[in-house]
Amino acid sequence: MISANAYLGSYNYSEVARSVFVAIAASYAALDLTGRVTAARGRVRLAWLSGGATALGLGIWAMHFKGMLAFRLPLSVEYHWPTVLASLGVAMLTSAVALYVASRDKMGPVRALAGSVIMGSGIASVHYIGMASMRLPAITRFSPMLVAFSILLAILFSLAALLLAFDLREDTKWTVPRRLGSAVVMGGAVSAMHYTGMAAVSFIPGPPPDLSQAVSISPVGDNGVVIVTLIVILAAITTSSVDRRADAEVRRLNQGLEQRVAERTLQLEAINQALRKEIAERERAEEALRRSDERLQLVIDTLPALVWSKLPDGSADFLNQRFQEYTGLSLAEGLGWDWMRNAFHPDDRLEEEWRAAFAAGEPFEKEARLRRADGAYRWFLLRAAPLRDERGNVVKWYGTTTDIEDRKRAEEALQEAQDKIAHVTRVQAMGELAAAIAHEVNQPLTALVTNANFCLRELARAAPNLGELREAIAEIVSDGTRASAVISRIRALLMKRAPDRVELDINEVIQEVAILVRNEAARSRISLLTDLAADLRIRGDRVQLQQVLINLIMNSIDAMRTLTDRPRQLLIKSAKHADGVLIQVQDSGPGIDPGHADRIFEPFFTTKPEGVGMGLSISRSIVESHGGRLRVIAGSGGALFEFTLPTHIDGAS
Amino acid sequence: MTVAAPIVFVVDDDPPVRRAIKRLIGSVGLQVELFGSALEFLASKRPDAPSCLVLDIRLPGMSGLDCQRELAEANVRLPIIFITAHGDIPMTVRAMKVGAVEFLTKPFRDQDLLDAIQVALERDRARHQEEAEIATLRTHLESLTQREREVLPLVVSGLLNKQIAGEIGTSETTVKVHRSRLMRKMGADSLAELVRLAGRIGIPSTKP
Numbered sequence: 046m047i048s049a050n051a052y053l054g055s056y057n058y059s060e061v062a063r064s065v066f067v068a069i070a071a072s073y074a075a076l077d078l079t080g081r082v083t084a085a086r087g088r089v090r091l092a093w094l095s096g097g098a099t100a101l102g103l104g105i106w107a108m109h110f111k112g113m114l115a116f117r118l119p120l121s122v123e124y125h126w127p128t129v130l131a132s133l134g135v136a137m138l139t140s141a142v143a144l145y146v147a148s149r150d151k152m153g154p155v156r157a158l159a160g161s162v163i164m165g166s167g168i169a170s171v172h173y174i175g176m177a178s179m180r181l182p183a184i185t186r187f188s189p190m191l192v193a194f195s196i197l198l199a200i201l202f203s204l205a206a207l208l209l210a211f212d213l214r215e216d217t218k219w220t221v222p223r224r225l226g227s228a229v230v231m232g233g234a235v236s237a238m239h240y241t242g243m244a245a246v247s248f249i250p251g252p253p254p255d256l257s258q259a260v261s262i263s264p265v266g267d268n269g270v271v272i273v274t275l276i277v278i279l280a281a282i283t284t285s286s287v288d289r290r291a292d293a294e295v296r297r298l299n300q301g302l303e304q305r306v307a308e309r310t311l312q313l314e315a316i317n318q319a320l321r322k323e324i325a326e327r328e329r330a331e332e333a334l335r336r337s338d339e340r341l342q343l344v345i346d347t348l349p350a351l352v353w354s355k356l357p358d359g360s361a362d363f364l365n366q367r368f369q370e371y372t373g374l375s376l377a378e379g380l381g382w383d384w385m386r387n388a389f390h391p392d393d394r395l396e397e398e399w400r401a402a403f404a405a406g407e408p409f410e411k412e413a414r415l416r417r418a419d420g421a422y423r424w425f426l427l428r429a430a431p432l433r434d435e436r437g438n439v440v441k442w443y444g445t446t447t448d449i450e451d452r453k454r455a456e457e458a459l460q461e462a463q464d465k466i467a468h469v470t471r472v473q474a475m476g477e478l479a480a481a482i483a484h485e486v487n488q489p490l491t492a493l494v495t496n497a498n499f500c501l502r503e504l505a506r507a508a509p510n511l512g513e514l515r516e517a518i519a520e521i522v523s524d525g526t527r528a529s530a531v532i533s534r535i536r537a538l539l540m541k542r543a544p545d546r547v548e549l550d551i552n553e554v555i556q557e558v559a560i561l562v563r564n565e566a567a568r569s570r571i572s573l574l575t576d577l578a579a580d581l582r583i584r585g586d587r588v589q590l591q592q593v594l595i596n597l598i599m600n601s602i603d604a605m606r607t608l609t610d611r612p613r614q615l616l617i618k619s620a621k622h623a624d625g626v627l628i629q630v631q632d633s634g635p636g637i638d639p640g641h642a643d644r645i646f647e648p649f650f651t652t653k654p655e656g657v658g659m660g661l662s663i664s665r666s667i668v669e670s671h672g673g674r675l676r677v678i679a680g681s682g683g684a685l686f687e688f689t690l691p692t693h694i695d696g697a698s
Numbered sequence: 699m700t701v702a703a704p705i706v707f708v709v710d711d712d713p714p715v716r717r718a719i720k721r722l723i724g725s726v727g728l729q730v731e732l733f734g735s736a737l738e739f740l741a742s743k744r745p746d747a748p749s750c751l752v753l754d755i756r757l758p759g760m761s762g763l764d765c766q767r768e769l770a771e772a773n774v775r776l777p778i779i780f781i782t783a784h785g786d787i788p789m790t791v792r793a794m795k796v797g798a799v800e801f802l803t804k805p806f807r808d809q810d811l812l813d814a815i816q817v818a819l820e821r822d823r824a825r826h827q828e829e830a831e832i833a834t835l836r837t838h839l840e841s842l843t844q845r846e847r848e849v850l851p852l853v854v855s856g857l858l859n860k861q862i863a864g865e866i867g868t869s870e871t872t873v874k875v876h877r878s879r880l881m882r883k884m885g886a887d888s889l890a891e892l893v894r895l896a897g898r899i900g901i902p903s904t905k906p
Binding site: 483484487488489490491492493494495496498499502503513516517520523524527567568570 | 712714715717718719721722725756757758759781783804805806807808
């Protein structure tokens, strides 16, 4: 309440406007600086906080000071300058607290409320401390209501200021206009608080003041304070703006850099991934190669053969596991040539042949017996082939040695079986021959016996017919001679069963056979012709050669039995030949089917319904065992078989 | 009826054997004809007389067994004696099955051959005689009238005259006349003989 005797004060309104302007400028600076303080860290933050607090504190203080100066009393007023300085200090501290609170990362309601209480109290303190610095001849009276109201206003405005500052501290597009608006509101609010505070006081005339340390403020000083304050605020805002731009530029540069770093990182990541993939693939390839090697090794070691390789100097550089297991030789022992001398059966003469092929660089193949680690021999097939470079030089030799023992055994068994069959066939041939002979002998014997019986009957008569008797007896003699001749031939055939090489005239053999088969030929109405060259001596087994001839002749006779369109002729021919003696058996039958020509000498091959297929096979063996050759000549009308036999030279065994 | 003198045919490819056999058979007074092959024999004209064939099995051209088959197919029922240098059992069985009289292995005993020839000729002679008798009976049969030929099977079947009369629709008296006439013409003294004769020429009894 203003007492009736209080001095009446008046306001210089232009001064008031200036104070409000200072308040708005300081508010703007505060809002702006809050953003900088928030953005900064560490010492820079402290610097911004101090700078900001100075500028804001100065602004608040200047506004109050200006506001007080705008109040004109009809008295001379002086100011106690240490108190003025104290109010300035409080203003700055209060500003520091406000900036600190508004620039924190978070501002909860408690913190905002506490901040606004401190700030509001601070501003109110600045105001009342400033008033306390006045030295004038009057007693100062305060209206408690208005004082409390001004403090409440200060706290409320502080709360609004903190919230605004916190809200506006980040830089966005509309920040500057909003800050300007907010600054106007805040400035207005601070001014309103001040002038409320001013209204709470009244000056009652009193004793003259203690003017120690008091100064009066000239209009120049008054304006200087405002100007200095504005310059400081401007400097703070400018610095803030420059800093913000710089900060924005740095941020932009940072962003560009970060983007480039991110891109580069992406590229590097991609390259890394490609590298990792490549490494994985290489590892896989190496693994595959290793497996392939292992598989190959397994194949080579498991192969049912002894596998080796040799260098051109003859030393072995690889022997597979089977080789070492079979021979019992180590790799070191298996190198070179020396082991071969003892490992192969000496009868098979392997080493010299292999050395010859090796020296000539020719592929080699031979069957030989190889000694096993336990000393037993088994038959093996050895095969070796050279690997040559593009110039034809032997680079390496590769070879396999395959166990053929079982095959060899089977071959031997087959040979044995064939020998047995040959024997059986021969016995059978002999049986047939015997039947033919029996017939030959029986004919003269029948005639002989019958004639003799006739004679006996005739002689028993009272008057025998002597003429008839003489005739019959003459026939008996003739038949006896005939039978004897047959028996001679049989002896020639049968008495020499065991193979016996003797000196022979081949023509004799042919003639003996011709006599034997003549009857058979005649029965089939075949004319049997011979064309024999003189003096053909050979060394051989008579019975075996007869067997060959009988075989060829019987084949011809069989072939011609059904012949009706031309004469049935069989020609047996002998002649001298480059290889010794040549014997040919030729018929006028249908000949040998060209499709069979190369098979007829095979055992068991036959074209006869009841044939065994051994005749020609055995015949060929017999001829070859005599050192000759038996073959069929193609394109000669009927069948033409010929065989050669070496000539016998006297004195040679 | 006069019976011609018996004749023996010999087929063998060996001339000395042929000649010896002819000498032997000739010594017992039989006529002999010689052939060198089966075809030669088959082509020859054989007289109508009791005869037999001495046949070698192994012959040039047609064999003895083939010749036997030819004769059988031509319905020539000539008794055959085979001779062979070496015969086996299957060959013998085959020859005997087709009706050979004997199978002799060369050289044979002279008496064996002569005995076989005797058997063969006897068989052929009997056959000849039977053929002659049947020929006579057939002549008798042909001398019967139509009516008598109708009555004959009924008489042979053992029917009474009355039954026969009923069968052919005539009187008993007429049947009696037919019966006595056909008995006389067929040369039968009794009903039993008539039945035998009728059987030989294939007239069956009509009633069981």
